[in-house]
Amino acid sequence: MRTAHIEVSGLTMAYGEYVVMRSLNFAVRRGEIFIIMGGSGSGKSTLLRHLIGLQAPAAGTVYFDGHDFWRASDAERGRLLRRMGILYQSGALWSSMTLAENIALPLSAHTQLTPKEIAELTSLKLALVGLAGFENYYPSEISGGMQKRAALARAMALDPEILLFDEPSAGLDPVSARRLDELILHLRDSLGSTVVIITHDLASILSIGTDSIFLDTETKSIIARGPPRELLKTSDQPRVQDFLTRGQVLASTSSSRSSARRRL
């Protein structure tokens, strides 16, 4: 019996011939704040697309609560997805609807709430991400960081068990990013949600992450796993150290790499 909330088993991701990651195995326990790290272009967003059924694995599969996502029927997959809240890297707010409609749509489609309750919930979710009063704005009328936060509010609309965030703090100022971390902690503590975050934000990785994996482009595999704070102390992988220290390690060892050639 599989006990982890999310379990990725033997997952190989590829675009046509080009393999992005090979045979990934990892598990996310319930209530964890799980960080997916990795350099730009290492395949983090691609991994997310595999977790939520947008892209079929070249091999392997994903289990949610022991249910094989990729072997489930369409209806069952829909039910599993309904328990997830997803924040896309680009926000992906529905641009023909106002912020309030964006958040209200999943609520009205998947719950029995009355319109009045939905309106109240919508305002509450927007207030949680610091966007109170922006109910009737269209996504094109607010800034990029605000879109990100509104998309976050939409991801939280149904109080999902699993929250999947792709770079939630990119484009946010440090104070908003900090508030976002607090919000994530509250969500985890009050709803018991499992949170999977793709992020480059070191401050939040080290302050809220309880477990993590590091995707490496060169070996196309996970080269480190464990609580980020411990990785910082104990990992002997130079690339992980580079990442977690903003390349302080890289600077001292860069001379050894200068022989690497690259066509311009």
Next chain:
Amino acid sequence: MPPISPVLEVVPVNATCLELRLAGAWTVAAPLPAPDRVLQALRENSAIRSLHFDCHALASWDSLLLTFVVKVLDACEERGILADQSGLPKGLQGMLALAHAVPERQDAFRPLEPAGFAAMIGRHILNGIEDGRRLVEFVGEATLAFGRLLLGRARFRGADLLRLLQECGPNALPIISLISVLVGMILAFIGAVQLRVFGAQIFIADLVGLGMAREMGATMAAILMAGRTGAAFAAELGSMQVNDEIDAMKTSGFPPMEFLVLPRILALFMMTPFLCLYADILGIFGGALAAAGMFDVSFAEYYIQIENRLRLVDFEVGIGKSAVFGILVAIAGCMRGLQCGRSSTAVGFATTSAVVTGIVFIVVSDAVMTLIVTTLNLYQK
């Protein structure tokens, strides 16, 4: 200050050492010396073991100098020549180090598609087959979604449907009016040239009436809708695709087929018959204008002739066709929009392709339907 033109001197220091003296402005503003001379010097003189740079007289530089240096360094490495970078400007040395910091990803390189006539034909045929397969798939999925709608299990936002109805119907009236009146007049003129020879101008009414009701009203309205609404559908869905909005719909439990495609097909299906009828009437009116203005047929005569000659079935055939056209235009627009790639050029391509596909669908289906109507002898009954 006018830019000083770049100068390159290749100076052999001794038998085994080469010096490159760079002077002047090495920027995009002036054509650069090609590295060929250096490469040639290296090739000709195989005794050379080391190379260094002298940049004292270098006035200014930009990344063009960088590409030059990289070529020279690559050539040196190939021949096992020791290249001393210390003579290069400090900033340039830093940039060289950065360019080498991330090694090229070997498997990221992908060959371009093969060029050549045969390859091109082959690619077009394969694309055509793929296109046909996706059309069948799309129509199949749309039919299933329509079935779910009839069973009351599909859903979309009522507000969306209302907006689309407004967009496909009333908002199209001005352009439909203009084009229909003009088409009616053109039909009248074409006919009048011959009919006047026999003094039979009154039959202009028959020509315009039958032409508009059976054929032109439906076709003109549909082609306008392909250019106006089909393109808009493709552009809207295409940019939703680019912005991941379609993905967000799928994962939020709103299948795009039900949520985006159904209301669009319904809206065009419901509106084009009205547009067609409207175009019929305005076209006949346009014919009347031409007949009365130029060919001595009074409005009353024209009206009576139309009333005697046109029967309900003529209008029914045209309107029936237009409903089919409406569905096809919507399918073309939505299909191209959902197939759109994830770039802005892809959106442009999807839009163009939606119009072209829509018009092809209209003409082909019109031919088929005209054949059926004629075979069934609908007009004679």
